[in-house]
Amino acid sequence: MTAKTPEQMNQDFMRPMEGVSSRYLMVLACFVAVIIIGIMAFAWQVYHGLGVSGLRRPVFWGFYITNFVFWIGLSHAGTLISAILRIANATWRRPVTRCAEVITVFALSIGALFPIIHLGRPWLFFWLVPYPSERGIWPNIRSPLAWDFFAISTYLLGSGTFLLLPILPDLALVRDRSKGLRKKIYTVLAIGWRGTPREWHRLEKAMQIMAVAVIPVAVSVHSIVSWDFAMAPVPAWHSTIFAPYFVVGAIFSGIAALIIAMAIMRKLLHLENYLLPIHFENLGKLLLVMTLVWLYMVFAEHLTGWYGNEPSEMVVFWSTVTGSFSPLFIAMIVCNFIIPFPILAIKKLRTIPGCVVASTGIVIGMWLERYLIIVPSLSRKYLPYAWVTAPYRPTWVEISITAATFAAMPALFMLLTKFIPIISVWELKWGLHAKPEPEPVLAPEEVEVTV
């Protein structure tokens, strides 16, 4: 890495925020088009009812809940990783954390939409809020779905503030380098940040507290998402290992998403001097560990079910492993282990492209895993008369809405890069002066005096 001065850093990080190219607009327009199609599909579903989706008795949870679990899992990329690295004082975290925190907030926001999309009457979504109502209908606090509300709200609040607080100094930086209306907007957004020792010290202290608080929240969120399943007496769901299994999967997919996002940012925003191969190397090692932990969890989960030999569990087990769902199961193993393991284990392959290939496989594999947790169990519940006569197939409505959320993520990222520096500028500069060099003293006659 060429040694960069603070001013060069400012320029490098401000450059993506200045103007938009035609290529940028074209790509953004493509994503927005997909999002609009998704919104239209959702409007279609609201008008005609959930019958336009592929959800049929007994498979009432399909793509939507798969997406819900997937996106909530992906949200573990940021705040959890960022908080752990912050507490561990890992110096290489500095260029990585903001990107990770942004993924968390966006993925969590997208994920939280799916329970609402899944509702038959989404305009009554506020009934999900566990408040004592005047209708005399009291929310069932014993339902994991009510716990979801508390967990996701807390995590969204924690992740949002964890992202926004360290942005303040960078907003002040943009404010000082802007003119006209842009300066006025950033003056409001920077809320008067100056950079006094008190502000720096208390911001750092607040970030430490938040880091400590947000880790158990992140773990609890995906535990509670897992309990949406594990608390139900459905074959292959009612498992004590589900909470750690989901948390491991969430961290696994989260790191993969982070690597993909970082690689795209690095290429498109020309951040080669900041997002270095060592960052991908370190995240690749972390992903390697998670690959093995994920495999262990899958093995433990399936072994326990298989060894118990409980008839209803075995029906689901065999339909997943050798039955109609086996192509997806094999694809999941290939994407989550067969492809990424050698790439991440062999140092020569653990390059930036290698990590991106492994991560892409993992993101696809983890989506398949969520699907395989939900659909086979519902298709083969205890009583054979309740089994599906026709297998669950998503309709164009579900596919369009799913595609829209996958387009929303990069679109939101693209928009964000125009408003804030995607790398924490002050943290990066702070990391550079860990070993300060002695500086020359100017002669008094060189000093400029202005009154």
Add this chain to the structure above:
Amino acid sequence: MPVSSAIYGLFPGPHAAERATCALREAGITPERIVVISPEPFEEFSFSQTDNAGWMPWIAVCGGVIGGTCGFLLAWYTQVSNRLVTGGMPIVAPWPTGIVTYELTMMGTVLTTVIVLLISTRLPSWKPRLYDPEVSYGKILIGVLDPSELILADIENLLRNAGAEKIRNTDM
């Protein structure tokens, strides 16, 4: 403290800023009147070590306790107010109540931390305060609030000798 004027120097690096603050303190300027503004934290230098926020975690813990209490009361009240005939059997489920209590404990901690940060740093504030946009270009601002006319020249000399690149007077 209403401030009407200030003198400040812009320093190229932390060593010069350190010299300036030491010189100002030795000259008898009280710490309350010395302003330091930097583009990033310099915790390894004494000019940046003027604040102690060791109490912040304790306030956050208090916020967590309040949040947890609210969570417990909400979960408990929600359950006991259910018009379900239970024949006198208890209906408050401990595990779900614990989960709601836990989540709101963490929410209380997070909210309190943010509120304490904003209040203790007096943010948001859009009133004119001593600042120079050159801080964002890497300079460190060391200034003195309300310098008397008698010592203005002395302060200017101190800042210059410490290595200030620019010295400015400002009225607010």
